[in-house]
Amino acid sequence: MNTSKKLPMSRNTLLTLGAAVIGLVLLFVFDELFDRFTMQIFKLCAINIILALSLNLINGFTGLFSLGHAGFMAVGAYTCAILTMSPEQKEVNYVIQPIVPWLANVQFPFLPALLIGGLLAGLIGWLLGVISLRLRDDYLAIATLGFSEIIRVILTNAMTFTNGSLGLKGLARFTTMWWAWGSAILTTLFLVLLIKSSYGRAFKSIRDNEIAAESMGINVFGMKVLSFTISSFLAGIAGGLLAHYLTTIDPKQFIFLKTFDILLIVVLGGVGSITGSVVAAIVVTISMEALRFLDGPLNLGFMVTSGVPGLRMVFFSALLMVVVIYRQQGLMGKAEFSWDALSRIGLLPRRKSKSEKGGR
Amino acid sequence: MDFQTFLQQFVNALSLGSLYALIAIGYTMVYGILRLINFAHGDIFMVGGYLAFYGVSTFLMPWWMAVIVAIALTTVFGVGLERVAYRPLRDSPRISIMISAIGASFLLENLAIVLFNARPKAFPVPEFFARNFILGGVHIASVSLIIPLVTAVILAALLWIVHRTRVGMAMRAVSTDIEAARLMAIDVNRIVSITFAIGSALAAIGGILWALKYPRLEPLMGIMPGLKCFIAAVIGGIGSIGGAVLGGLLLGVIELMTVAFMPELTGYKDAFAFVLLIVVLLVKPTGLLGKNLGEKV
Numbered sequence: 258m259n260t261s262k263k264l265p266m267s268r269n270t271l272l273t274l275g276a277a278v279i280g281l282v283l284l285f286v287f288d289e290l291f292d293r294f295t296m297q298i299f300k301l302c303a304i305n306i307i308l309a310l311s312l313n314l315i316n317g318f319t320g321l322f323s324l325g326h327a328g329f330m331a332v333g334a335y336t337c338a339i340l341t342m343s344p345e346q347k348e349v350n351y352v353i354q355p356i357v358p359w360l361a362n363v364q365f366p367f368l369p370a371l372l373i374g375g376l377l378a379g380l381i382g383w384l385l386g387v388i389s390l391r392l393r394d395d396y397l398a399i400a401t402l403g404f405s406e407i408i409r410v411i412l413t414n415a416m417t418f419t420n421g422s423l424g425l426k427g428l429a430r431f432t433t434m435w436w437a438w439g440s441a442i443l444t445t446l447f448l449v450l451l452i453k454s455s456y457g458r459a460f461k462s463i464r465d466n467e468i469a470a471e472s473m474g475i476n477v478f479g480m481k482v483l484s485f486t487i488s489s490f491l492a493g494i495a496g497g498l499l500a501h502y503l504t505t506i507d508p509k510q511f512i513f514l515k516t517f518d519i520l521l522i523v524v525l526g527g528v529g530s531i532t533g534s535v536v537a538a539i540v541v542t543i544s545m546e547a548l549r550f551l552d553g554p555l556n557l558g559f560m561v562t563s564g565v566p567g568l569r570m571v572f573f574s575a576l577l578m579v580v581v582i583y584r585q586q587g588l589m590g591k592a593e594f595s596w597d598a599l600s601r602i603g604l605l606p607r608r609k610s611k612s613e614k615g616g617r
Numbered sequence: 618m619d620f621q622t623f624l625q626q627f628v629n630a631l632s633l634g635s636l637y638a639l640i641a642i643g644y645t646m647v648y649g650i651l652r653l654i655n656f657a658h659g660d661i662f663m664v665g666g667y668l669a670f671y672g673v674s675t676f677l678m679p680w681w682m683a684v685i686v687a688i689a690l691t692t693v694f695g696v697g698l699e700r701v702a703y704r705p706l707r708d709s710p711r712i713s714i715m716i717s718a719i720g721a722s723f724l725l726e727n728l729a730i731v732l733f734n735a736r737p738k739a740f741p742v743p744e745f746f747a748r749n750f751i752l753g754g755v756h757i758a759s760v761s762l763i764i765p766l767v768t769a770v771i772l773a774a775l776l777w778i779v780h781r782t783r784v785g786m787a788m789r790a791v792s793t794d795i796e797a798a799r800l801m802a803i804d805v806n807r808i809v810s811i812t813f814a815i816g817s818a819l820a821a822i823g824g825i826l827w828a829l830k831y832p833r834l835e836p837l838m839g840i841m842p843g844l845k846c847f848i849a850a851v852i853g854g855i856g857s858i859g860g861a862v863l864g865g866l867l868l869g870v871i872e873l874m875t876v877a878f879m880p881e882l883t884g885y886k887d888a889f890a891f892v893l894l895i896v897v898l899l900v901k902p903t904g905l906l907g908k909n910l911g912e913k914v
Contacts (some may be wrong), residue, residue: 316712322712389895391902392902394712394715395652395653395896396902398654398715399847399848400895402844403844403895404895405779406887406888406891407888407891410885410888411888473649482860504628512725517723524707524716547773566730567727567731568727568731569732570730571724571727574720574723574724575720577716578702578717578721581716581717582702582706582717585709
C-alpha cells in the first residue's frame, strides 16, 4: 500500500490520462478513416453534447425548467454567421433588402465570431434570467418558450439583419471535427469542474430545496441567473458551431422542436448527469440518423409500406414518454461515470479500499 | 383609421378573442385541478378539427353529425390521454409530468403527420357558416357571429356546472387541496377525468370553429393557438374560468388592433402574445383575476 502513495499520480489520474490519449488518437483515426457522411454525424454528436450539457446545467443541476434553448442557439448561430461572412457573401445573400451598413463590411475569423455569438447569447440569457427567473416551474417554462418564439419571429422579420425567412446560405465550413469535438470536450471538462465547485453545490442545493438553500445563505436568485447565463452562453456557442456545420441557417430551424430534441437527449441520459447527457447525445444523434429508414418505404415481410415521413419522430416522442413514465431517472439518473464505479461493478480490477489505507 | 374600419377590426377581434377564450378555458380548468400545463391541449384541438374533417369528407356525414361525433371522440381521446400519460405521474415531480406533457404533444403532432399526412387539407365549410352579412358597411361572416355566441353559451354552462352542481363542488375541492378532497371521499380520479373530458370537448369545439374560420387543416396547426391560449389563461389568472375568457378576448383584441393601427408590425403578430405574457408575469404574476397561491414551506 505504500507503493501506491509513492507513485507520482494515482491510478485514476493515470487512467484518465490514458483514456484522453486514446480518445485523441481515435479522433485522429476517425478523421482519416471516415467518409464525409459519417464524419458529419460524428460532428453533430459533439454539437449535441454541448447542447445537452448546457440544457442539463439549467434543467438538471439547477432544477429550472427552461424551454428556450432554440432561441439561444439561434442568437449564437446568426451572430456567428453574420460576423464570419465576407462582404461579398453578404451582398449575394441579402437580395431583398441589403444588410445594415455597419455590419456590411465586418468580417471576423471563426473563433472571435463564435465567442461573440456565445457572449451575445449569454447576455440575452442574463437579461431574460433577471426578468423571468422570479417565476417558478411551469411559468418559467412557458416564459422561456415564449422568448424563443419571440427570437424566431424577430429573425424572420428583421430583414436587414438576418435576411428574414430566406436565411443565410453558403457559410464557410469552419466546424471541422477538431473544432466540434474540441468544444465538446472543453464544455464537458468545464461542466465537471463547475459542478464540483462551490457554485455547482449551490446549484444542486437550489434544485433540491430552494428554501433550504436560501436559509443556508445561498444567493438563490443570483445563482439561478448565473446558471442560466452560462447555459445560454454554451447554447450560443453550439449554435455558432451548428451554423458553420450546416453552412445554411434559416429561422425555421430554430423552432421549438429543436429544444425538444435536446430535451429528449437530456431526459434519456438522466436529468442531472453529465455522463448521461454525453452518452445519450451520442446515442440519440446516431440513432436519429440510423432510424432514417423508418421514414422511407418499409418492408414488413408481408407488405411494403410506401414511406411514411415522420415515423422516426413518432418513435422518439413515444420513447421519451415511455422513459418519463417507466424510468424517470433515464440512463444514468444522477450518477456519474468514475473509474471507481467501474471497478465496483467488476470491469476494472478492484483497488484497495480506503479503510485499508488508513484514511486519506 | 375611420370608424368603419375600427368596427370591422373590432368584430374580427371579438370572434378571434372568443375562440381563444374557448380554448383557454380548457387550459385553465386542467391547470386549476392538476397544476399541469397540458401541452397537448393544442394538439387535442387539432385532432378535433381533423375528426370533423374526416367525418364530413370520408364518412359523408351531415356536418352537424360529424361535429357531434368529432366532439365525442375527441373527449374520449382526451380522457384516455390523461389516463396514459399523466395519471401514472401524478405524484412525481412537476418537471416529469411536464416532460410527459411535452412528449405527448410531440407524439400527437408526429402521429398526425404520419396518419393525416403533412400536406394541408381544405376544411369543407358548410354554406350556413360561410354566409356573409354586411351591416353598416362592416363585413361579417356568420361564423364570426356564431363563435362569440358559442363561447357565451359554454361559459354560462360551465359557470353553472362549477358553482351549482355536486361535480363542480368536487372540482373546486380538488383544485383547492387534492389530499383534503380525497379525505372527504371525493373520487379524485373521476373528477380529473371529468375535467379532462370537459377540456377536450372544448378543445374539439374550438378546433372545429377554428377550421370553419380558417379552413385549412395541418398537423401542426395546434401549436400556435395552443401556446397563445395558454398565455391568455395566464393573463386572465390561471385557474379562473372568467379570467380565461377575459384573457382570450384581451389577446384577440390586442393582436388584431395592433396590426390594424400599426400595419408595419404585421410580421411580429405571433410575438405579441409572448411579450404580453412576460409583461403580465412581471407586473402581476397571478394574472388579472387570479388568486395568489402562496408557496408552502
